[in-house]
Amino acid sequence: MKKRLGFALSMLAVLVLFITGCASDSVGDQSSGEAVDVDIFQFKVEFRDQFEELIELYMEENDHVNLTVQTVGGGSDYAASLKAQMSSGDEPVIFNIGGPTELDEYRDYLADLSDTEAASLALEGTLNGIEDGGEVLGLPFALEGYGLIYNKEVFDQVGIDPSSLTTFDALEAAFAEIDANKDELGLDAVVAFPAMELWVMGNHLANHYIAPEFNSDIMATFEADTINFEYGDQMKRMLDLQSEYSVQPVLSLDYSMQVEQLFSTGKVAVIQQGNWIYPTVEQIDEDFAENGIGMIAMPFEGEFEDHLPVGVPQYWAVNKNKSDEQIQAAKDFLDWMYTSDQGKDFVLDEFKFIPAYDGYDADRIADPLSQDVYQYSLDEKTIGWTFMATPIGWNEDVLATEFQKYLVDEVTWEEVLQTSKESWENSRQ
Numbered sequence: 001m002k003k004r005l006g007f008a009l010s011m012l013a014v015l016v017l018f019i020t021g022c023a024s025d026s027v028g029d030q031s032s033g034e035a036v037d038v039d040i041f042q043f044k045v046e047f048r049d050q051f052e053e054l055i056e057l058y059m060e061e062n063d064h065v066n067l068t069v070q071t072v073g074g075g076s077d078y079a080a081s082l083k084a085q086m087s088s089g090d091e092p093v094i095f096n097i098g099g100p101t102e103l104d105e106y107r108d109y110l111a112d113l114s115d116t117e118a119a120s121l122a123l124e125g126t127l128n129g130i131e132d133g134g135e136v137l138g139l140p141f142a143l144e145g146y147g148l149i150y151n152k153e154v155f156d157q158v159g160i161d162p163s164s165l166t167t168f169d170a171l172e173a174a175f176a177e178i179d180a181n182k183d184e185l186g187l188d189a190v191v192a193f194p195a196m197e198l199w200v201m202g203n204h205l206a207n208h209y210i211a212p213e214f215n216s217d218i219m220a221t222f223e224a225d226t227i228n229f230e231y232g233d234q235m236k237r238m239l240d241l242q243s244e245y246s247v248q249p250v251l252s253l254d255y256s257m258q259v260e261q262l263f264s265t266g267k268v269a270v271i272q273q274g275n276w277i278y279p280t281v282e283q284i285d286e287d288f289a290e291n292g293i294g295m296i297a298m299p300f301e302g303e304f305e306d307h308l309p310v311g312v313p314q315y316w317a318v319n320k321n322k323s324d325e326q327i328q329a330a331k332d333f334l335d336w337m338y339t340s341d342q343g344k345d346f347v348l349d350e351f352k353f354i355p356a357y358d359g360y361d362a363d364r365i366a367d368p369l370s371q372d373v374y375q376y377s378l379d380e381k382t383i384g385w386t387f388m389a390t391p392i393g394w395n396e397d398v399l400a401t402e403f404q405k406y407l408v409d410e411v412t413w414e415e416v417l418q419t420s421k422e423s424w425e426n427s428r429q
Contacts, residue, residue: 035066036329041085041092042071043078043314044141046276050350057342058333065329077198079393093326094334096141096314099129099388100222103137110137111320116331118338121357129218129389130315138315139334142353145310145373145382146204146274147297154178154185154269166306168237168299175245178269191270192262193246194253195407201239202400203387204309205272205298209235211386212304222389225428229417231302236413238298242272243407251404260284272298275369276313278352282367295372297381304383308376311385312356391427398423 042051048071055067070092072081079102082095086109097106112135113119119127119136123143130138148165155162158177165171178190194200209231214221229235243250247262259277262268264284275295282289297308318330337343338357347353348364354374355362365374376382387395402416411419 035064036323036325037066037068038093038326038329038333040067040069040094041082041096042069042094043073043096044276045071045073046279047351047353050279050346054337054343054346054350058336062332065333067333077396079396091319091321093319093322094330095317095319097130097138097317098314099218099312099385101389101392103130103132105392106317107132107137109317109319109321110135111318111327111331112136113139113318113331113334117335118357121339121359123356123358126312126356129222138317139338140312140356141314141316142312142347142351143310143356143373143377144274144276144313144354145295145308145376146272147295147308149263149271149273149277149293149295149369151263151266151269152292152294154187157181157185162294162296165296166299167301168234168241171299172241175241175270179245185269186266187269188262188267189247190245190268191242191247191272192253192258192268193242193250193272194255194258195243195250195404196252196254197258198396198400198404200255200272201403202395202398204274205238205242206235206395206399207309207385207387208298208300208383209238210390211309211383212300212302214386216304216382216384216386218384218386218389221386225425227421227424229421231300232413232417234299234301239403239407250407264288275352275354275367275373278367278369289367291368293368295369297376307381307383308373309385310373310377310382311388313385391424394420394424394427 044051051071052069055069059065059067072078078096085092091109097103097110103110114134114136116139118139122140126140126143127136130136150162158181160174160177165174175190178185178187182188182190210227210229211221213228213230214224247253247268258271259273259280263271264281266288278289281293295308297306299305300307316334318327318334320327338347339359344360347355348360349366352367352370354365354370362374365371399420402411402419405411406413406416
């Protein structure tokens with residue numbers, strides 16, 4: 001009897017050890033209970049706080065994932081920072097790229113995202129320039145538009161109808177009228193033009209007068225061997241106008257000073273920016289953000305008069321050189337952000353994005369700047385974001401740098417165009 005009991009106990013011990021071993025193996029199959037680390041390197045400072053809040057909510061529901069985010073943007077050069085990050089050996093799992101130019105530059109890092117739900121729901125045209133060989137290599141952030149954002153109260157006080165400012169003559173007259181009354185209006189100047197920010201001039205201002213040369217076609221821009229600056233005179237006129245009526249010196253003004261210190265506090269009447277500034281303005285003065293601002297297009301003489309540049313600002317990319325677990329976790333998070341009910345609520349209500357995906361209630365686009373962008377889109381009065389397809393670094397490192405030299409009289413306008421044209425052609429050889 002004792003032998004039988006001893007044998008039974010021995011077998012029970014073996015069975016317990018076997019079960020325990022299986023359980024241990026099972027836990028090991030789940031990364032030993034450790035969360036998968038997914039680091040995010042992103043550029044959009046305007047929704048940094050809201051994005052970090054969303055990440056915390058996601059991790060509460062998905063404790064097998066550890067998400068961390070580093071935001072580099074605003075007054076910092078995201079493109080240069082991303083290059084440095086990639087070169088350092090500490091490559092992020094999720095990062096941002098622009099259109100065809102950066103796709104080409106980072107092609108060896110880009111995972112195929114065509115199997116995500118978000119890719120299947122992307123609006124028509126939003127994946128143009130981010131597909132290659134049948135693969136979807138990025139997921140769009142949102143739709144954005146930019147132009148001249150104005151203070152409604154100032155315009156009302158001087159009797160200016162913003163919808164009438166579709167020509168240079170009309171806009172110049174309006175600026176002169178506001179300038180003549182700036183003391184009475186409590187303004188430091190008509191405009192805050194942040195010429196310190198290369199992207200404001202080289203990407204956005206320039207695109208308004210470069211895109212029409214390529215019929216607003218991003219791939220035609222990407223494939224062009226040269227640029228002729230067919231509308232260079234209009235580009236100069238817009239640059240001169242903003243510089244003339246701006247708080248000075250313009251080369252000392254950055255994005256934060258423009259949006260936070262000057263426009264949101266009512267010290268200037270107009271800034272060249274996009275709907276992405278809304279959360280910042282709202283944090284400073286909620287009533288002003290909700291009721292006191294609007295957006296109009298920069299003037300253009302020709303086919304694209306009263307057209308607003310609208311496009312995808314950046315794409316979410318996933319690093320294919322990371323582990324399978326990290327890649328899948330990254331895809332799952334991006335899908336959740338754009339397709340889950342909780343994620344979609346954040347996209348609309350917290351990020352204040354104009355969705356680039358099907359499945360959203362467009363009536364919930366709440367802020368007035370995004371409503372203006374959406375209306376221009378509905379009216380099919382848009383200009384493409386061709387600065388995503390110019391030679392690498394050309395818009396900021398070449399064109400905008402030449403703009404800065406021009407603004408302090410170091411070069412002539414003709415030299416700006418000639419240097420920029422030669423740089424484009426050399427890059428495309």
